[in-house]
Structures are given as C-alpha cells and as structure tokens.
Amino acid sequence: MIVAVLNQKGGVGKTTLALHLAGEWARRGQRVTLIDADPQGSALDWSQQRGREGLPRAFGVVGLARDTLHREAPELARDADHIVIDGPPRVAGLMRSALLAADLVLMPVQPSPLDGWASAEMLALLTEARIYRPQLVARFVLNRCAARTVIARETAETLAEHDPPVLATTIGQRVIFADAAQTGRLACEIAADSLAAREISALAAEIARLGVGRTAP
Template identity: 70%
Template sequence: MIVALLNQKGGVGKTTLATHLAAELARPGHRVLLIDADPQGSALDWSVQRDRGGLPRLFAMTGLARETLHREVPELARGYQHVVIDGPPRVTGLVRSALLAADLVLIPVQPSPYDAWASAELLRLLEDARDWKPGLEARFVLNRCIARTLLLRDARRELAGTLPPALATTVGQRVVFARCARTGRLAAEEAPGSLAAREMVALAAEVLGTAR
C-alpha cells in the first residue's frame, strides 16, 4: 500500500502524521519506506535527529522531491509492504505526481473553516488524478484537534457525509508531538501509553482497514 499525506496548506501536521504512521505500519515486522517529497525536508530532518540520538531505525527513508515521483515510486517500493509519502505544500507539480503514485491519499486538516477552504485545490487535483487512477482512495484526517471544542464539533459535522469521507480517528494538538519533531522520537517513545501514542495506533489501524 502506498499512502500519501497531502494538503497544499502548510502547517497541518503532515510530517508528524507521516513519521508516526510509517512507524506504526512497521511494528508488525513489515518493511516500510517513508519518502520525503517535501523540498523543506522536514521528515529527513526528523530522521537526522533520530540518528543523532542513537535511536533504532524502524523504517527506511529517502528524499524524493521531484515531479517524476510517480514514475520512480514503483521501483523504490519493491521489497516494501508499505510506502508513506510526506507530500509538499503549495508545489502543484509535486502534488500531482504524489497523487498518481498513491493508492490512498490522506488529507490532514485542522478543525478550522480555513483548512477546509484550502483543501479545495487539492480536491480538484484529486479528481484529475482519478481520470488516470479511478480506484484512488482519499480520506480527510482531523489533526491538531483540541478536545471538546466547538471548532472540533463543527468540523466533524461539516465533514460528515463529505466526499472524500473523514477517518473516524482524530489526532489531538499535543505537546508531545512538538517534542518528537525536535528529538526524532515517536509519541510512544516520548510518552509510552499516552493518548498521543494511542491515537497514532488507531490511525494506522484505520488506514490499514481502508485497504481491505
């Protein structure tokens, strides 16, 4: 399965979700490749911090911020059960290529009307990609949520019944994720048993469920 995390709006938490999703998909012993397709290289920076901390490599990683991504991924994916693509903001050619490479597109959005509006262009690109890949699946992911707020309630209501649909799993706005970005750790390593760690386990399980 090839999963691309895409949204042309920056700051929605794509890299945090991508690194944690790759780790959770790898936990059953699967070989997983994370492709950093963002020219900013945030996932690669996270990996460098992990290496400096002497932490084990749970999955393979490479940088590939090129518009030929969709042509190169099939070769790169050989020998891996899952591939996760951390996509770029605002680079339309790269986003198109990532869409064509993917089996499933996850669209992280914060519970804000501004994020929903910013996703409109990506949804247009998604429909264009389906002309070439009719079976391409997509899901919204509510990320950086603050529990029991009106914004979260309203966002869930607005996404109910949308196309693409939203995953049932939501991920909170949590300090542990900021620490993970600085240290190259995962929520399960920074705060074992925490709600943040459990959310990522649930996210990976639901993502796997879409492929069945």
C-alpha cells in the same frame, strides 16, 4: 500500499502524521519506507536527528522531491509493505506526481470553518488524478484537534457528508508530538501508553480497515 499525506496548506501537521504512521507500521514488524517529497526536508531532518541521538533506524527515509515520484515510488514499493509519502505544500507538479503514485491519499486538516479547510485547488488535483487512477482512495484526517471543542465537532460533521469523507479517528494537539519532532523519536517511544501513541495506533487500524491495496495505473 502507497499512502500520500498531502495538503497544500502548511502547518497542518502533515510531516508529523507521516512519520508516526510509518513508525506505527514499522513497530508492527512491517517493511516501511518514508519518501520525503517536501523540498523543506523535515522528515529527513527528523531522521538525521534520530541518528545524532544514537537511536536505531525506525524505518527508511529517502528524499525524493521531484515530479517523477509516480514512477519511482512503485519501484520502492516492491521491497516494502508500506510507502508513506510526506508531500509538498503548494507545488502543483510534485502534488500531481504524489497523487498518481498513491493508493490512498490522507489530507490532514485542522478543525476550522468550512472555508478554512476546503482547498478547491487540492480537490481539483484529486479529481484530475482519479481520471488516471479511478480507484484512488482519499480521506480527510482531523489533526491537531483540541479536545471536545465545538469547532472540531462541527468540522467532523461537515466532512462526514463530504467527498472525500473524514476518518473517524482524530489526532489531538499534543506536546509529545513536538517533543518527538525535536528529538528524532516517535510518540510511542517517549511514552508508549500516551494518548498520542494510542491515537496513531487507532488511525493505522482504521486505515487497515479501508482495505486499500496497490492497483495498476
């Protein structure tokens, strides 16, 4: 399965989500490659920091920030159970290529009023990609949520009736994710029974229940 984590808005925790999903699947013994398609290269930086800390490789990380991604990612997928694409913000050509490569698109959004998360351009690109990949599955993911806030509940309720819909699992705003980013670690490595680690595990389980598989373009 090829999962693209995409949002044209920066600062929504896209890279953290991509890294932790890849790490969760690798922890379960699956072969995983993460494609860093963001020109900023944050996932590659994380991988290099992991090496500097003397930690074993959790999964492969490759830089592929070019608009031929939809041709190259399926080749990488032949030798992996999961490909996770950490997509670019506001680079239309790269975004289109990532959408065409994907089986599942995850769009992390922070709890906010409707006009804060609804990216007309992003949804237009998704609609365009479905012309070529009609089986493309997409979901919003509520990320960086403060616990039990009214705005988080209202955002979830709004997205529940939306197309794409929102996943039930929410990911909290947790200090451990910032620590993980700085040290080249995953939340489950810092604290195996942390809320962050359990949320990522629940997210991976919910994605598995979607039953998404590779389909021909």
